[in-house]
Amino acid sequence: xxxxxxxxxxxxxxxxxxxxxxxxxxxxxxxxxxxxxxxxxxxxxxxxxxxxxxxxxxxxxxxxxxxxxxxxxxxxxxxxxxxxxxxxxxxxxxxxxxxxxxxxxxxxxxxxxxxxxxxxxxxxxxxxxxxxxxxxxxxxxxxxxxxxxxxxxxxxxxxxxxxxxxxxxxxxxxxxxxxxxxxxxxxxxxxxx
Numbered sequence: 001x002x003x004x005x006x007x008x009x010x011x012x013x014x015x016x017x018x019x020x021x022x023x024x025x026x027x028x029x030x031x032x033x034x035x036x037x038x039x040x041x042x043x044x045x046x047x048x049x050x051x052x053x054x055x056x057x058x059x060x061x062x063x064x065x066x067x068x069x070x071x072x073x074x075x076x077x078x079x080x081x082x083x084x085x086x087x088x089x090x091x092x093x094x095x096x097x098x099x100x101x102x103x104x105x106x107x108x109x110x111x112x113x114x115x116x117x118x119x120x121x122x123x124x125x126x127x128x129x130x131x132x133x134x135x136x137x138x139x140x141x142x143x144x145x146x147x148x149x150x151x152x153x154x155x156x157x158x159x160x161x162x163x164x165x166x167x168x169x170x171x172x173x174x175x176x177x178x179x180x181x182x183x184x185x186x187x188x189x190x191x192x193x
Contacts (some may be wrong), residue, residue: 003056009081009125012052013090021046027084031091035154038087042077055081056146086154095154097161098181099147107144119147123168125179 013019022027028037043056052192055077065073089095101108107122117139122127132147133139137151137160150185151157161180170177179185 009055009077011053011055011081011088013053013088015051017091018047019053027088028089029084030134031088033091033094036087036091038080038083040080042073042080053084055084066169070094074141084107088106090154094150094152095157096151097100097149097157099149099161100179100181101145101147101168101177102170102179108141108147110139110141120165121164129167131160133160136171 018030021044022028025040026037027040029097044095045054047054051162051182089090103124104125105122108121111118111120116135117133118154119131119139121131123129134156136153137156140148140150142148143146148154150158168177170179172184172185173190175185175187
């Protein structure tokens, strides 16, 4: 059986990462910042000479799989490629997210206690907003209108950033709200009299 490997399903592994593949179809990656494991449903090939991993569309045992299952595994192939790339980023470097607050009187302040960290937001509401920051993440407010989130897990960083942004979504008429650093919105024109 000839297995087709697409170019987009080939991942280059940095030299400072070790790869181990177990019998139970578990891929373990060890890097300078930690160890991560992934349970795979598709087949992978490891090329030690060139430090490449190729994710194929077929599972280990194809004898009792229906056509619909084969289609699902084909779609999962791209998902596993993305997951493996994300895990490689997580174990080699710290992730970060920048958030900007735009609006008159909108402020953010980081309050550090002995046990945990709290983000205090003033967003023009009649009440103040307090968000508890998980211990695995670091939050810095160098200016009252800028927030930096650092951590090792990209998913947790994105969740916290989305939670902060949900308190004041960008407004399309005046351009006020909470924005990601690289986010631009197109302002709408208001009603003319």
